[in-house]
Amino acid sequence: MVLPAGIGAVVLDFYGTLVRMVEPLPPDHRGVFARRGLAAEGELWGDQWSVGPAEGEEHTAHSADETAYVTWERDRLRRRARSCGVPEEALDGLVEELDRAMKSLRLALFADVRESLAALRGRGLLVGVCSNWFWDLEDRVAEVGLGDAVDVVVGSARAGARKPHPLIYRAVLDRCGLPADRVLFVGDMWVPDVLGPLAAGMRAVHLRRPDRAVDGIAPPLPEGAARIAGLRELIEGDGAAGRGGSG
Known part of the structure; x- marks a missing residue:
């Protein structure tokens, strides 16, 4: 896909978008x-x-x-x-x-994460993470090796609300220092990662990985949204027209 013109930041969901759960699974x-x-x-x-x-x-x-x-x-x-x-x-x-x-979740990055985030940053874009998570989101981001790969981390525990509450999206925009229409939100969950960001004025990308944890038929895309099967699609085919600058 081609990133929308004027985008200055790409904010991604954490679980199901950047990381997945691997064995050993948490105790039942x-x-x-x-x-x-x-x-x-x-x-x-x-x-x-x-x-x-x-x-x-x-x-x-x-x-x-x-x-x-x-x-x-x-x-x-x-x-x-x-x-x-x-x-x-x-x-x-x-x-x-x-x-x-x-909270004993063993997490691993999807194979396309490092390359994709590095490419986004290489194009002058700010990269963020926004997730409904426990208090330790920043620590878990660092633990999986993304501590130096992202610029902004906003978790629901510290923000005071869970997606799709408007409060967490306002916290993301404040941390990015950009107007909503210059921020692209990417995630695998339909309401928290697509409809919520769109309602907050952001652009949205619905991630539907082939091995996704979320089942069911993908809903029709509303205006301002796109759909991809992997994060590499964010950078493949994108050229200067998709660069938003660091703002």
Whole structure:
């Protein structure tokens, strides 16, 4: 694809766009419960990921600092565990282990990431990451080897809201120092990475990798959006007309 004229920054989602989960996978919550003699309560837990903040949730009151945010995360786990019948004396240890297990994700870059980000930067574009993630997003970006490959990192935990809430996109634009129409947002999730950025005034690119984790038929593209199967398409066929400058 040819990058839209005037673009000065490309901001990318993290999980599913830049990185994927690889083995060993994080511990299943049922094992955590069973080791503590709480197997029956663990069966009532349900989806271990659904306990987190919802898409579009605003939580600025809990994002003042890391301690406040982690306390809020663990309070959610504690309420869920209590509702499953976990006795009060077992809550603290269980919650601590569940919190650690949910964040024990082993991540690896997709093969096209380094080359594509380097090429974007080589064309004078600012490169950013924006993700619904835990407090440690900057650390995880560095851990996978992208610490010196991106200029801006905005995570929902610190921004105080999750995509597609407008607050997180405003934080991205503030960090980029560019008007919305000069920022291109790239991601694999339809609402958080396409419709949300478009509503904020940005351009958007829907990434549909052949080995994507998101199933289903791709929705029709609205005006201002494009679709690619890999990040190399951001740079292939792009010439001077697609360069937006560093602004």
